Amino acid sequence: MKDEDIxxxxxxxxxxxxxxxxxxxxxxxxxxxxxxxxxxxxxxxHGRGFTSQQAQLVQQVxxxxxxxxxxxxxxxxxxxxxxxxxxxxxxxxxxxxxxLTGEHAWCQLFSEPGSGSxxxxxxxxxxxxxxxxxxxxxxxxxxxxxxxxxxxxxxxTNFDLPKHQGLSYFLISxxxxxxxxxxxxQMNGHASFNEVFMTDAVVPAGDLLGGEGNGWAVAATTLxxxxxxxxxxxxxxxxxxxxxxxxxxxxxxQAIANEPYSWYPQREGRVDLVMSRARETGAxxxxxxxxxxxxLLSMQQANGLTAAVAEAKRRSGSNEIVPSGSIGKxxxxxxARQAAHVHTMIAGADAMAAGPDSAVDGxxxxxxxxxxxxxxxxxxxxxxxxxxxxxxxxxxxxxxxDTGPFRDIKRNA
Amino acid sequence: xxxTLSEDQIDFQDMVARFLEASSPPTxxxxxxxxxxxxxxxxxxxxxSELGLTGIHIPETWGGSGFGPIELGIATEQMGRYLYCGxxxxxxVMATYALLQMASDEAKxxxxxxxxxxxxxxxxxxxxxxxxxxxxxxxxADASGHLQGTAPLVVDANNADLMLVVARETGGLGLYxxxxxxxxxxxxxxxxxxxxxxxxxxxxxxxxxxDHTPAVRIGDVTRQGLNRLWDHIIVALAHEMIGGAQRLxxxxxxxxxxxxxxxxxxxxxxxxxxxCADLLVQLEFARSVTFxxxxxxxxxxxVAHEPAMAKAMASDLYMEVARxxxxxxxxxxxxxxxxxxxxxxxAKSAEVFMGSPHLHRERMMTMLEAIS
Numbered sequence: 081m082k083d084e085d086i087x088x089x090x091x092x093x094x095x096x097x098x099x100x101x102x103x104x105x106x107x108x109x110x111x112x113x114x115x116x117x118x119x120x121x122x123x124x125x126h127g128r129g130f131t132s133q134q135a136q137l138v139q140q141v142x143x144x145x146x147x148x149x150x151x152x153x154x155x156x157x158x159x160x161x162x163x164x165x166x167x168x169x170x171x172x173x174x175x176x177x178x179x180l181t182g183e184h185a186w187c188q189l190f191s192e193p194g195s196g197s198x199x200x201x202x203x204x205x206x207x208x209x210x211x212x213x214x215x216x217x218x219x220x221x222x223x224x225x226x227x228x229x230x231x232x233x234x235x236x237t238n239f240d241l242p243k244h245q246g247l248s249y250f251l252i253s254x255x256x257x258x259x260x261x262x263x264x265x266q267m268n269g270h271a272s273f274n275e276v277f278m279t280d281a282v283v284p285a286g287d288l289l290g291g292e293g294n295g296w297a298v299a300a301t302t303l304x305x306x307x308x309x310x311x312x313x314x315x316x317x318x319x320x321x322x323x324x325x326x327x328x329x330x331x332x333x334q335a336i337a338n339e340p341y342s343w344y345p346q347r348e349g350r351v352d353l354v355m356s357r358a359r360e361t362g363a364x365x366x367x368x369x370x371x372x373x374x375x376l377l378s379m380q381q382a383n384g385l386t387a388a389v390a391e392a393k394r395r396s397g398s399n400e401i402v403p404s405g406s407i408g409k410x411x412x413x414x415x416a417r418q419a420a421h422v423h424t425m426i427a428g429a430d431a432m433a434a435g436p437d438s439a440v441d442g443x444x445x446x447x448x449x450x451x452x453x454x455x456x457x458x459x460x461x462x463x464x465x466x467x468x469x470x471x472x473x474x475x476x477x478x479x480x481x482d483t484g485p486f487r488d489i490k491r492n493a
Numbered sequence: 494x495x496x497t498l499s500e501d502q503i504d505f506q507d508m509v510a511r512f513l514e515a516s517s518p519p520t521x522x523x524x525x526x527x528x529x530x531x532x533x534x535x536x537x538x539x540x541x542s543e544l545g546l547t548g549i550h551i552p553e554t555w556g557g558s559g560f561g562p563i564e565l566g567i568a569t570e571q572m573g574r575y576l577y578c579g580x581x582x583x584x585x586v587m588a589t590y591a592l593l594q595m596a597s598d599e600a601k602x603x604x605x606x607x608x609x610x611x612x613x614x615x616x617x618x619x620x621x622x623x624x625x626x627x628x629x630x631x632x633x634a635d636a637s638g639h640l641q642g643t644a645p646l647v648v649d650a651n652n653a654d655l656m657l658v659v660a661r662e663t664g665g666l667g668l669y670x671x672x673x674x675x676x677x678x679x680x681x682x683x684x685x686x687x688x689x690x691x692x693x694x695x696x697x698x699x700x701x702x703x704d705h706t707p708a709v710r711i712g713d714v715t716r717q718g719l720n721r722l723w724d725h726i727i728v729a730l731a732h733e734m735i736g737g738a739q740r741l742x743x744x745x746x747x748x749x750x751x752x753x754x755x756x757x758x759x760x761x762x763x764x765x766x767x768x769c770a771d772l773l774v775q776l777e778f779a780r781s782v783t784f785x786x787x788x789x790x791x792x793x794x795x796v797a798h799e800p801a802m803a804k805a806m807a808s809d810l811y812m813e814v815a816r817x818x819x820x821x822x823x824x825x826x827x828x829x830x831x832x833x834x835x836x837x838x839x840a841k842s843a844e845v846f847m848g849s850p851h852l853h854r855e856r857m858m859t860m861l862e863a864i865s
Contacts, residue, residue, distance in 0.1 A: 466767075
């Protein structure tokens with residue numbers, strides 16, 4: 081299908097059906113029924129089998145006309161893509177539609193206090209009892225778990241197999257007595273994540289995803305989508321300040337969905353504030369600070385160029401290995417650290433102060449206390465360095481000490 | 494703006510690499526660096542006439558092939574990789590760019606074809622190799638074109654047939670020419686070319702001094718023009734550094750795979766892996782920025798901060814790779830027998846040649862302040 085035909089068909093459909101007076105769920109139900117909610121999905125499940133470029137075109141039309149799209153916030157999207165890839169037809173029929181309409185919110189239940197970098201070392205236990213799975217264990221770093229209706233859960237169904245083979249992947253209801261969600265306060269004062277405690281929580285047998293023992297392969301799908309979504313912007317392209325019921329409800333949904341991410345620009349170091357801060361404070365005249373600013377701006381521009389080169393090579397079909405993922409992740413950490421260093425030099429003793437009456441309405445203080453997260457979240461710098469060294473540079477792998485049955489591997493108490 | 498090499502450019506790069514792989518192995522580098530001239534005239538002849546490298550960035554009108562900073566960068570990158578010993582940087586980069594950008598058309602017509610063909614060798618005399626702002630502080634020309642003063646560091650002056658000199662004159666700076674085939678090195682004309690011991694023996698250094706030495710004025714030099722010349726030279730230099738750094742980096746990774754201690758290859762230790770991963774990030778950064786700087790010059794953009802940024806990053810990167818290359822080899826890396834020191838010395842010399850990293854960061858800030 082030609083781009084122009086897609087655009088025409090969508091435009092005329094929107095002319096006929098769009099109204100800001102629908103409820104949010106009603107509007108999205110109309111979208112789903114007409115196949116405009118997730119066009120890159122297969123035709124059997126609400127989609128049109130579009131390429132990612134065609135799907136982007138559709139999103140662009142929605143954005144240009146300021147029309148509310150289907151629900152797509154991050155944990156929801158991860159659940160949907162994983163269910164699409166590994167689910168049975170029954171699971172797809174049951175779970176996908178309410179994700180698109182926004183009726184069901186999801187969260188990710190992967191990391192544990194005892195297994196962070198070593199995700200496959202999860203020890204939350206899932207045991208089959210009387211035809212249903214009984215879950216016991218603790219998860220951590222669960223964004224939006226306190227608003228979630230369901231969770232995608234990685235748990236161990238067999239402790240006698242090697243660690244990657246004993247895992248299974250479940251779809252779990254968050255609304256049950258065995259599931260307790262507690263907010264987790266971070267060092268920067270925000271509480272964007274939760275801890276989730278499962279005590280004899282229950283998953284019906286039909287909500288095992290991808291088969292018993294296949295949990296690691298299924299989780300890999302989720303993680304690959306998660307890495308891709310790291311790049312995208314979280315901001316809605318739609319102007320929310322418009323009259324109409326659908327805009328009001330969408331604005332409320334977005335406020336809840338975006339709240340955990342309000343400090344994310346600060347954890348990247350706010351390089352955009354550096355030159356103006358240096359001018360305002362007069363630090364721009366300090367030769368030592370100028371050196372550090374120049375280093376920072378060089379890294380920032382180099383990172384953008386390196387990513388652009390990688391993208392150009394990918395598009396041209398070059399078979400040259402462009403290790404953009406891990407390099408970009410590590411680069412972001414290096415840049416954020418340098419930015420925090422520069423902001424500290426610029427502020428001087430003023431960096432002792434925090435809160436609304438401190439520099440840039442407290443933003444600088446938030447930068448200084450948020451940057452330590454970027455070299456941890458989504459895979460620590462040390463893990464990225466291992467990946468770069470082993471998979472890109474071909475350096476020899478470390479000798480493993482986690483082979484054999486999982487129950488014999490030394491782990492955290 | 495171009496982001497990656499075209500097919501033709503990749504073919505050109507491969508051709509230069511093959512030529513240097515055969516003609517500039519470390520054994521040759523070691524042989525040539527111990528000689529006075531420091532190069533092999535036969536390799537120079539082939540590099541000029543068969544590969545056409547000496548005229549790559551010279552317009553066809555003056556006997557070149559009419560390409561630009563990107564192609565020149567491809568050539569210098571490979572020369573840095575193989576540590577090519579010869580007057581290419583002095584003659585084809587420094588002297589040629591000075592003529593191209595500052596000389597009168599008459600001088601270009603007279604001199605560029607010889608340089609393009611590699612038949613004449615040039616050098617560029619600058620009395621300061623740190624900062625374009627300081628050029629002209631100790632070399633001066635009088636109204637009759639006689640030069641006075643000393644340039645302490647001139648690359649390949651001992652090999653040059655013609656010498657281009659940037660000198661202070663009443664009201665500014667001028668470009669002067671000395672035809673060394675006519676003016677012999679005698680006390681009567683006051684010219685002295687004294688070879689100096691260099692930290693990097695693969696690049697020959699001289700002290701050049703003038704005492705009422707007659708020269709011909711062939712062009713105007715503005716401060717802006719001098720900055721632009723400087724930027725063209727440092728971008729070619731940055732490419733050279735990237736080539737050298739990549740070679741050292743690759744050989745170091747290879748070494749960590751082959752060297753066993755404690756019953757395992759040393760490359761399996763995280764202490765080494767992490768260091769190498771960090772270097773790769775720095776290498777990719779410097780490479781992207783350097784290519785981008787060449788693309789900016791190629792697009793004819795006004796002088797901006799990109800060349801200074803490239804020189805600073807490439808300098809820091811090359812030294813970091815060179816330090817790591819020795820460190821990861823341990824004791825063997827500190828021996829004369831091992832080749833690593835050859836590249837280490839080029840890295841140290843290139844780090845400060847045409848401005849240390851901190852000077853270029855300061856230049857960069859000045860330019861960024863002006864635009865934002």
